[in-house]
Amino acid sequence: MTSIASSTGRRANGARLAGESSKLLPANVRQLHRSLVLQELYKKDPASRADLARATGLTRVTVSDVVNDLIDRELVEEIGPRPGTRVGKPATLVTVKYEAHNIICLELSDETELRGAVLSLGGEILSRDSVQLEGQRGEAAVAKVISLARSLVEKANAPIIGIGVGTPGVVNAHGVVRNAPNLGWRDLNLTAAITAALELPAYVANDADTAVLAENTFGEGDGAGLMMVQISHGVGAGILCDGNLLRGAEGTAGEIGHVKISDENVPCPCGRTGCLEAFVATPRLRARINGKDAAQTAQELTIAGQQLGQVLAPITQALGLYDVVLFGPTELLDGEFLKAAEETVNTTTSHFSDRPVVLRMSALGRDGVLFGAAAHVLGGELGLS
Structure with a gap:
């Protein structure tokens, strides 16, 4: 790094x-x-x-x-x-002295479990833990988060400088989760809740924003123009442009999951119908291919990739982005889905050069959000930027 x-x-x-x-x-x-x-x-x-x-x-x-x-x-x-x-x-x-302190990192993106790890100052993962979400929402989900953080604190082998959290939903600059429909959170000061429970500094940020920082810092991305699309319990994006993380005035930049793409009456956790997230979030993708043979599965994933590409195309065009990274389950995304999304973006945009937009899977695998959470703590506590 x-x-x-x-x-x-x-x-x-x-x-x-x-x-x-x-x-x-x-x-x-x-x-x-x-x-x-x-x-x-x-x-x-x-x-x-x-x-x-x-x-x-x-x-x-x-x-x-x-x-x-x-x-x-x-x-x-x-x-x-x-x-x-x-x-x-x-x-x-x-x-x-990289091994003298630890960082606690949490990822809350998965639809079934909350994941976490203890990292050294140098970014080495020292131990891991997870808890099953079991469909919990609201205060019950917060209790699961704090329980996981406490378990990781007990696994630490050195003083802890802070706790970093990547969560789905709209998160403001102070770590308040303004809205996370899949977890039932609205105007939740998760930062304060974690700090009060564990008496450690906490840094909470949107999971896609966290992942894009990690891809730029630890992975193969270039902060001059990089878009990370997080596909898990929800769908969101983190965008680095000209070296800056785009947050938006209300912290909603990158909330692509709630762009309406269809008139079908398919409900979305946000309360509307026909949103991108209602079609391509991980639970929905699994439901779309459940019980289908190989050919039918490929067709469904192709259609889903095209749906994502339709939303990504105007964003890459407007911001001049050429590097789009997908972060999520490779068994669903790294194949027909990825190819269809890339083809749709490139056939519906003109970037005025011979350089195509490239869609690829994250170089960091499943740990991108964890590494990004460490980056937030290092920035907040030690001023490393």
């Missing part, structure tokens, strides 16, 4: 909250200095204090104080002198 991009825990559009001072307080300055130093060390070669001073533009005295503070916090460690023969006292190198 080369960098962590996160919007969770930061103020939308850079606006200051009412009453917030424009002055940079001493605590903010120290936090900024720590972030600058960690940015130069995270997933990079070890560096000396002098190297860090040159790279950050901070004074050597300031860098020395910051490094000593990070060592005290067990975020950084000294690993000895720089190799090679040099005149004078050899510089002592420092690096991030």
